[in-house]
Structures are given as C-alpha cells and as structure tokens.
Amino acid sequence: MPGVWFDELTVGQRFEHPIRRTVTETDNVLFTAMTHNPALLHLDEEYMKGTPFGQRIVNSAFTLGLMVGISVGDTTLGTAVANLGWDEVRFPKPLFHGDTIHVVSEVLELRDSKSRPDQGIVTFLHQAFNQDDELVASCKRSGLQRKRPQQ
Numbered sequence: 001m002p003g004v005w006f007d008e009l010t011v012g013q014r015f016e017h018p019i020r021r022t023v024t025e026t027d028n029v030l031f032t033a034m035t036h037n038p039a040l041l042h043l044d045e046e047y048m049k050g051t052p053f054g055q056r057i058v059n060s061a062f063t064l065g066l067m068v069g070i071s072v073g074d075t076t077l078g079t080a081v082a083n084l085g086w087d088e089v090r091f092p093k094p095l096f097h098g099d100t101i102h103v104v105s106e107v108l109e110l111r112d113s114k115s116r117p118d119q120g121i122v123t124f125l126h127q128a129f130n131q132d133d134e135l136v137a138s139c140k141r142s143g144l145q146r147k148r149p150q151q
Contacts, residue, residue, distance in 0.1 A: 003072075003079035005148040006110070006120035015074045015105040021066060022100040023058050031062040058095040063137045067128040070103040081119055081144040089139040093130070100131045108140065118147050 032042040040047040042059045049055070064086070072080075095101065109123040122145050128137040 002074065003077040004075055005079055006122060006145040007147045009107050009110055009122055009145075011107055011110055013107040015071065017070050017074055017103045017105065019070045019073065020100055020102045021070065023062075023066070023095060023097060025056075025097045028056065028058045028062060028097060032059045035059070035061060037061075053094055053096075055096060058097065058099070060091050060137070063091065063095050063101075063128065064089060064139060066101065067103050067126050067137050067139070068141060070101075070128075071105045071124065071126050075105060075124065076143060076145060079146045081116075081146060084121065084142040084144060087140040087142070089137075091137050093134050093136045095128075095130065095136045099136070101128045101136065103128050113144065116144070118149075119144050120147060121145070 028042055032039070037059060039059075041051075041053075041057050043056065045056055048057075068086075104127050106125045107122060108125050109121075111121050113119045113121060121142060123140055123142045126137075126139050126141060127135060130136050
C-alpha cells in the first residue's frame with residue numbers, strides 16, 4: 001500500500017511527486033469530447049490564433065484531475081475513504097499541448113473525525129507546475145482518510 005495513514009501525516013509535510021506527465025493533444029481533445037465541453041478554447045486551433053494565447057489551451061478540468069491524480073500514489077492510495085471536496089481551485093497560467101507538469105502537495109490541516117474514530121480529515125494543497133516551474137494549477141483538497149489499523 002503506497003498511501004500514507006492519516007496518523008502518519010503531519011501539518012507542513014510536503015510531497016514532491018516523482019511522476020511527471022507531458023500533456024498531449026489527444027488527452028485534451030478526448031477529455032473535452034468525453035465531458036461534452038464544446039469550448040473553442042480547447043478544440044479550435046484557428047479560433048485560438050486570434051487570442052492572446054495563440055493556441056488551444058488544455059481543459060482546466062483535465063488539468064485539475066491530472067494534478068490530483070498524480071498526488072494519489074504518494075498520499076492516499078489505499079488509505080482514502082472518500083474525497084470530501086476541492087476548494088480554492090485556481091489556474092494562474094494556461095497549460096498547452098506538449099507541456100510537462102510536476103506536482104507538489106502539502107498537508108495543510110489534520111483533524112480527527114468526530115463520527116469515525118478510525119479515520120481523520122486531511123486537507124492538502126496541491127500545486128502543478130509546468131516544465132518552466134510556472135504554477136499552472138492549484139487547489140485545496142479535503143478527504144477522509146484511514147488511520148493505521150490497531151493490532
């Protein structure tokens with residue numbers, strides 16, 4: 001089990017996730033089509049030539065999902081009970097086809113569950129950076145996480 005038990009986490013703990021991911025045109029177009037998002041920002045290269053971006057940008061919902069997904073193996077894989085919510089989701093810079101992201105996570109808050117003594121609530125700050133170390137996405141994510149089983 002690669003995830004971390006709730007009681008092994010500490011506020012301020014940082015995870016520099018080793019997985020990096022280059023985002024492809026296929027990722028963006030497939031995700032955008034699968035979610036029925038017809039935004040020209042993601043699908044129409046000619047339209048985007050006339051914008052300040054000059055090219056299609058990656059669907060922000062894909063960026064968010066990828067950022068959180070990259071974090072799972074090191075933090076919650078096998079220990080998560082439920083995702084409780086995402087707050088303060090931000091995309092300060094666009095992500096483009098061919099960009100490679102890496103993700104850093106930090107534990108912001110920990111509290112025992114009042115109704116589940118074998119679990120706790122953890123709040124992470126996830127941040128995704130492109131290959132130039134520019135912040136392209138961030139969010140706070142709260143989840144219910146298992147404590148180490150008593151033996």
